[in-house]
Amino acid sequence: MNTVVQREEQFQLATYKKMPIVAERGEGVWIYTSDGDRYLDLYGGHAVAGTGHCHPHVVQAIRAQAEQLLFYSNLVYSTARARAAEKLVSIAPASLSKAFFCNSGTEANENAMRMARMVTGREQVITFSGGFHGRTADAISATFLGKYREIGKPNVPGHLQAEFGDIGSVRKIADESVAAIMLEPIQSMAGVRTAEPGFFRALRTLCDERGIMLIYDEVQTGVGRTGEWFFAGSAASDGVAPDIVTLAKALGSGIPVGACLVSEKVAARIKENDLGTTFGGGMVAMAAVTATLEAIANDRLLENVKTVEKYLRERLRDVDQVVAVHGSGFLLGIEFADKAAPVHQKLLERKIITGTSSDPKVLRLLPPLVLQTAEVDLFVSALGHG
Ligand SMILES: Cc1ncc(COP(=O)(O)O)c(C=O)c1O
Numbered sequence: 001m002n003t004v005v006q007r008e009e010q011f012q013l014a015t016y017k018k019m020p021i022v023a024e025r026g027e028g029v030w031i032y033t034s035d036g037d038r039y040l041d042l043y044g045g046h047a048v049a050g051t052g053h054c055h056p057h058v059v060q061a062i063r064a065q066a067e068q069l070l071f072y073s074n075l076v077y078s079t080a081r082a083r084a085a086e087k088l089v090s091i092a093p094a095s096l097s098k099a100f101f102c103n104s105g106t107e108a109n110e111n112a113m114r115m116a117r118m119v120t121g122r123e124q125v126i127t128f129s130g131g132f133h134g135r136t137a138d139a140i141s142a143t144f145l146g147k148y149r150e151i152g153k154p155n156v157p158g159h160l161q162a163e164f165g166d167i168g169s170v171r172k173i174a175d176e177s178v179a180a181i182m183l184e185p186i187q188s189m190a191g192v193r194t195a196e197p198g199f200f201r202a203l204r205t206l207c208d209e210r211g212i213m214l215i216y217d218e219v220q221t222g223v224g225r226t227g228e229w230f231f232a233g234s235a236a237s238d239g240v241a242p243d244i245v246t247l248a249k250a251l252g253s254g255i256p257v258g259a260c261l262v263s264e265k266v267a268a269r270i271k272e273n274d275l276g277t278t279f280g281g282g283m284v285a286m287a288a289v290t291a292t293l294e295a296i297a298n299d300r301l302l303e304n305v306k307t308v309e310k311y312l313r314e315r316l317r318d319v320d321q322v323v324a325v326h327g328s329g330f331l332l333g334i335e336f337a338d339k340a341a342p343v344h345q346k347l348l349e350r351k352i353i354t355g356t357s358s359d360p361k362v363l364r365l366l367p368p369l370v371l372q373t374a375e376v377d378l379f380v381s382a383l384g385h386g
Pocket of ligand 1: 107132133188219220249
């Protein structure tokens with residue numbers, strides 16, 4: 001392990017505070033290290049391993065596609081791409097009828113904002129306090145969380161901030177210069193905070209009244225994480241579907257892929273060459289998307305998320321230090337009476353990987369959707385011995 005750590009530290013930019021783990025192999029909710037240890041991964045490889053690590057159906061699909069054709073761009077048609085687009089649209093709210101593929105969450109958000117500006121001919125995008133949308137220039141300028149806009153300076157013009165959950169703060173600034181309102185429907189990094197269903201309904205109404213595009217950044221909440229395929233259209237959203245949904249993270253089970261799902265109204269305005277990306281829609285990524293969605297459906301993982309979430313919430317009632325549990329499905333923020341960082345550290349010593357957040361009292365869980373109650377027991381008992 002030491003030589004791997006030393007070599008990474010010597011040859012890789014130190015942009016992350018890493019856990020002292022050399023991850024060699026994964027299976028389901030488990031990560032196996034070079035030292036022969038295994039870790040329970042309740043952070044899901046950064047919210048990416050939705051189907052679990054190395055789901056056999058996904059691995060097989062990637063392997064088969066890799067042997068057939070690794071890549072060709074959007075200049076040609078492809079069975080793998082046609083399948084992935086059709087499958088993704090088939091599980092989306094009915095009003096979202098077309099997909100645009102890219103490579104990451106930040107890129108999906110950049111393209112979503114660009115489309116909204118093209119459709120409306122306006123420039124401003126309203127985003128929210130506590131929201132995180134990525135690190136490329138426009139997305140980081142839309143991120144009113146912590147120090148991110150500072151890191152992204154000079155910021156791109158065309159961004160306005162409103163208060164998450166406060167429709168009055170949106171109404172005040174949503175004038176005829178506003179192209180889009182974009183939000184993380186559950187703000188993950190902010191400490192897993194969401195708003196009342198009525199807030200989403202009020203945003204939809206406001207957007208319809210004022211000709212504004214509504215964008216949900218579902219980079220974390222999408223593809224089954226909340227126990228629904230998407231937050232868009234769910235009861236938590238009061239059935240509201242936005243004009244654009246952005247996806248990444250778990251969409252390819254670990255193969256980099258992002259997507260925008262858009263309404264007919266948006267699609268009708270987007271022409272040849274308005275958007276583009278070399279790698280977006282590549283065959284291996286597309287095979288991974290289709291297999292990911294198939295695995296979630298075949299293994300009934302949405303149902304599993306709901307059942308195991310309920311069990312986890314019940315078990316957490318017995319843990320004294322836990323003050324509240326925020327979020328939905330397998331995007332959960334466990335709020336402690338005191339700081340969460342020492343809990344994160346203690347769990348790591350007990351070989352359980354969790355996440356922190358920008359709220360110092362909130363520990364974040366983003367486990368694979370395959371998590372079972374027996375593994376919840378391991379986690380709760382490790383917490384209880386805190
Ligand atoms: C809600 C949300 N949006 C966008 C992003 C950016 O995604 P990526 O890191 O794939 O660019 C993230 C990443 O953490 C995210 O959580």
